[in-house]
Amino acid sequence: MVARQDASLYTIEGVAAAALMIATATIVFQAMSIYTPGDTHIDDMLLEQLGADALAVMDLPTQPGARTELEEMINSWDRAGFNETFYQLLRTRSLEPEDPVQYSAVVTYRVGEDVISIPFTESARFTGYDPAIRVTRLVQIRSQNDDDVLPVKLRRGSDQAVLLEVFLWRG
Secondary structure (H helix, E strand, C coil): CHHHHHHHHHHHHHHHHHHHHHHHHHHHHHHCCCCCHHHCHHHHHHHHHHHHHHHHHHCCECCCCCCEHHHHHHHCCCHHHHHHHHHHHHHHHCCCCCCCEEEEEEEEEEECCEEEEEEEEECCCCCCCCCEEEEEEEEEEECCCCCCCCCCCCCCCCEEEEEEEEEEEEC
16 A cells, blocks of 8 residues: 555655646747848848838828929939938837947939949948848939039939938948
8 A cells, every 4th residue: 555655645746847848848849039041031021121110101192283302302412411311210110229220321323324323321330241131212313404413314304213222231
């Protein structure tokens, strides 16, 4: 009879130990965060959405039929205004207090068969070593007079769409 009680206690002790080990393993594995190489694109997607949203906000007209802030900046070649507004919009959406998002913007347009790209502005020099994403926006420009500050050469009074490419990276 004593041997039966000892066997029952050993069985109960074994089941309790197994349950304790399973619970410990479950807690440990749930607390671990496994970051696989396939998940690295999530940061890039977030950065791309951040840049696309900032350009979309800048490209919204304040009144029906009015020019957008982005059109005004490209038409007047206002690099300082673009830097201030674009960086402010990037900072508004970022959740980190010191988010190291850098950018470089280029304006590309066609003249006949030639495609011309002109650097517009940058917050830091893009070396190509940091992984970057690209967001683009087509912007309508109009030549008002012969002494325009635009490096894009247009006939007076003509319209042209230019491509604004902004490269974003964390660095």
